[in-house]
Amino acid sequence: MTSSPCEEHDDPAALGPSASPDTLPLPHLPVQLPHHSHGDDDMDRDSAYGDDSLIGDDTVTLSTYITDYRYENGRRYHSYRDGAYWGPNDDLANELQNVAHHMYLLTLDGKLHLAPIDNPQEILDVGTGTGIWAGAMADEFPSAKVTGVDLSPIQPLFNPINCIFEVDDVTLPWTYPSNHFDFIHVRELFGSIPDWDEFFRQCWRCLKPGGYIEVVEHSVEPIADDGSMAPDHFYHVWGETAVDAGEQFGKTFLIWERSATHLRDAGFVGVVEHGFKWPMNGWSSDPKLHELGRWNQLRLHSGLEGYLLRLLTTVLQWSYEQTQVFLAHMRNSLRDYDTHAYLPGTVVYARKPDSAALLHNSHQQHQQPHS
Structure with missing residues (x-):
């Protein structure tokens, strides 16, 4: 992990809003077509589509194409850019995304972000999911236009009027204007980006000078600080297998510990990194960590299949039966309260230098030394 400013949100006095699995609403979200899409341009650039073109196709044809989902082993996946993302987009997966959102609110003490943004007018949510x-940011900043982009059109039909959603692949060249967004939000894109340096270059270009980017990611490898996780604990096998699958997929799951470095390399300044912990279950006596652990246990127990099923069966070439045995071992491990394991994570935000600083740096780079 980098040595940038770090503080863990472990203070019991800062306990966020409390809820239980029985009280949190988990709506089934209807499938909706995006308000806008860069789909034609993206597919022209993507050699996987050969010489095919959707130019001239009517809206009904495009709608069918985007929502003609792929089904594998009983789970539903996106059809646009099929195979680019490891997770399903069915009702269970969407509900668990909302559980994770609740956990992030608990982690950040009810805040939607940590970056010190002031009156943003253009906000981009990359990998918006549900x-x-x-939608919450659109409510918080009613004068801003909030754009959510994702591979799947799984967002709700009714949103704040200032919130729109697009179907697009952010690993392709961006078509957003330069110097356009005041704030770019990135959350849980682990295992989704083949080239993080290029991704952050796109973010840099599209951010206004003085604008902020925030990257929220967590590890997939459980760890323990007190020696309670034995060397042969299944958590080790789980973490190593997930990381290996991501590396073979060509899209790392280790971005949580590298975000700050990538942002600095891209030219962002004022990089601030906050650490957090998500216990694997409710083992902690700290009220906030205990609550996070209960939710994390629910999220993982219900979501393990969605997290690794496609990667294990397609990337690592495991059989479906072998995969289910592996997942059963992990579900059983989640009931181990004697092992004080957790998933570490980071919230990293940084700023694009303002116009004056950019001009100064550009001048210095182009200034020839005196002979």
Whole structure:
């Protein structure tokens, strides 16, 4: 992990809003077509589509294409850019995304972000998923336009008027204007980006000078600080397998510990990194960590299949039966309260230098030394 400013949100006095699995609403979200899409341009650039073109196709044809989902082993996946993302987009997966959003609110003490943004007018939520964060930001900043982008059109039909959603692949060249967004939000894109340096270059270009980017990611490898996780604990096998699958997929799951470095390399300044912990279950006596652990246990127990099923069966070439045995071992491990394991994570935010600083740096780079 980098040595940038770090503080863990472990203070019991800062306990966030409390809820239980029985009280949190988990709506089934209807499928909706995006308000806008860069789909034609993206597919022209993507050699996987050969010489095919959707130019001239009517809206009904495009709608069918985007929502003609792929089904594997009983789970539903996105059809646009099929295979680019490891997770399903069915009702269970969407509900668990909303559980994770609740956990992030608990982690950040009810805040939607930590970056010190002031009156943003253009906000981009990259990998918006169900759109729950984007919708909440639209409510918080009613004068801003909030754009959520994702591979799947799974966002709700009714949103704040200032919130729109697009179907697009952010690993392709961005078509957003330069110097356009005041704030770019990135959350849980682990295992989704083949080239993080290029991704952050796109973010840099599209951010206004003085604008902020925030990257929220967590590890997939459980760890323990007190020696309670034995060397042969299944958590080790789980973490190593998940990381290996991501590396073979060509899209790392280790971005949580590298975000700050990538942002600095891209030219962002004022990089601030906050650490957090998500216990694997309710083992902690700290009220806030205990609550996070209960939710994390629920999220993982219900979501393990969605997290690794496609990667294990397609990337690592495991059989479906072998995969289910592996997942059963992990579900059993989640009931181990004697092992004080947790998933570490980071919230990293940084700023694009203002115009004056950019001009100064550009001048210095182009200034020839005196002979």
